[in-house]
Amino acid sequence: MKSAKIIGLGKYLPAKRLTNFDLEKMVNTTDEWIRTRSGIKERRIAAYGEAASHLAYKASKIAIKRAGIKAEDLDLIIVATVTPDSTFPSTACYLQSHLKAKNATCFDISAACAGFVYGLINAWHFIVSGMHKNILVVGSEVISTLTDWKDRSTCVLFGDGAGAAVLTATKSGGFLSSHTGSDGSQSDILFVPGGGSRKPISKEVVDKRLHFIRMKGNELFRTAVRTMVVTAKAALKKAKIKTKDIDLVVPHQANKRIIDAVAKRLKLPMNKIFLNLSRYGNMSSASTAVALCEAWEKKRIKKGDIVLLDAFGAGLVWGSCVIKWI
Numbered sequence: 001m002k003s004a005k006i007i008g009l010g011k012y013l014p015a016k017r018l019t020n021f022d023l024e025k026m027v028n029t030t031d032e033w034i035r036t037r038s039g040i041k042e043r044r045i046a047a048y049g050e051a052a053s054h055l056a057y058k059a060s061k062i063a064i065k066r067a068g069i070k071a072e073d074l075d076l077i078i079v080a081t082v083t084p085d086s087t088f089p090s091t092a093c094y095l096q097s098h099l100k101a102k103n104a105t106c107f108d109i110s111a112a113c114a115g116f117v118y119g120l121i122n123a124w125h126f127i128v129s130g131m132h133k134n135i136l137v138v139g140s141e142v143i144s145t146l147t148d149w150k151d152r153s154t155c156v157l158f159g160d161g162a163g164a165a166v167l168t169a170t171k172s173g174g175f176l177s178s179h180t181g182s183d184g185s186q187s188d189i190l191f192v193p194g195g196g197s198r199k200p201i202s203k204e205v206v207d208k209r210l211h212f213i214r215m216k217g218n219e220l221f222r223t224a225v226r227t228m229v230v231t232a233k234a235a236l237k238k239a240k241i242k243t244k245d246i247d248l249v250v251p252h253q254a255n256k257r258i259i260d261a262v263a264k265r266l267k268l269p270m271n272k273i274f275l276n277l278s279r280y281g282n283m284s285s286a287s288t289a290v291a292l293c294e295a296w297e298k299k300r301i302k303k304g305d306i307v308l309l310d311a312f313g314a315g316l317v318w319g320s321c322v323i324k325w326i
């Protein structure tokens with residue numbers, strides 16, 4: 001056993017569509033502003049009570065079926081989420097119960113928008129070490145519950161969804177390399193100030209709307225471009241892969257202009273970049289998960305392809321991995 005490979009992918013998007021035109025009726029914004037500044041046209045919104053584990057369950061069922069295994073064959077479930085069903089237990093444990101995956105160990109990862117990529121990298125190493133055999137990695141978010149629907153600078157950017165992948169061992173190909181990094185000194189660029197142990201939920205927290213996302217968009221934009229380029233180059237170097245040999249990049253889908261800038265700096269044509277953010281917005285950890293699944297469903301990824309996953313998010317955190325698809 002030399003590496004890990006992905007043997008099944010699944011996705012789930014809640015039914016409710018919220019278009020830019022709908023947002024025009026909620027805050028002082030326009031479809032034109034949202035489209036030109038971010039590339040987003042619409043996003044999905046979960047129904048009240050439709051939690052991260054419910055979205056994860058629907059995506060996971062598809063991934064497990066496509067992997068050709070049973071839920072009982074899973075020995076590890078990792079859920080990346082910043083919108084867990086509840087503070088504890090983990091969303092992975094709730095998901096285990098929905099799936100009846102009774103032989104799995106379960107835990108969550110908190111790495112915001114890079115969570116799915118962090119989850120895949122963890123799973124790969126658990127497989128290579130021989131500790132686990134069949135691992136389910138899920139990015140699932142109900143970001144609409146953290147969104148301040150009165151703040152036009154953030155509410156236009158996010159959406160809900162889930163994507164799942166099943167990994168197992170492989171003798172050739174699969175995960176070739178990864179790179180990750182974090183900078184906790186920049187945690188206030190994108191964060192939720194209230195509702196945690198620093199500022200427990202209270203009337204004051206709610207009145208000041210501190211339980212919702214706060215973001216310094218401009219600073220984040222610049223850092224996102226820089227870190228996505230750094231982490232992609234580092235992972236490619238480790239894998240000894242040249243940029244020209246990449247078949248498809250699946251980037252975190254935060255903003256089309258961020259992705260354009262990253263592609264330009266990596267000297268990659270846009271036809272090698274998978275985009276779906278116009279339909280879903282930024283779904284945090286679910287973004288790369290859903291994008292990877294859709295890229296595969298649309299046959300943009302085929303056997304032998306070199307695929308680069310590239311993500312960044314609140315923390316700040318960033319990470320990428322290179323996969324030879326088999």
Ligand SMILES: CC(C)(COP(=O)(O)OP(=O)(O)OC[C@H]1O[C@@H](n2cnc3c(N)ncnc32)[C@H](O)[C@@H]1OP(=O)(O)O)[C@@H](O)C(=O)NCCC(=O)NCCS
Binds near residue numbers: 034037254314
């Ligand atoms: C948020 C973002 C789209 C804003 O784009 P921008 O070009 O930087 O825009 P600015 O923040 O400079 O705002 C420009 C103006 O538009 C206004 N504006 C902000 N949101 C608006 C909206 N939804 N509709 C209309 N106007 C808006 C601002 O108030 C500002 O007005 P002012 O010049 O009168 O003060 C962009 O900074 C971004 O995408 N940043 C990264 C966000 C991200 O990736 N987050 C997730 C990370 S995982």
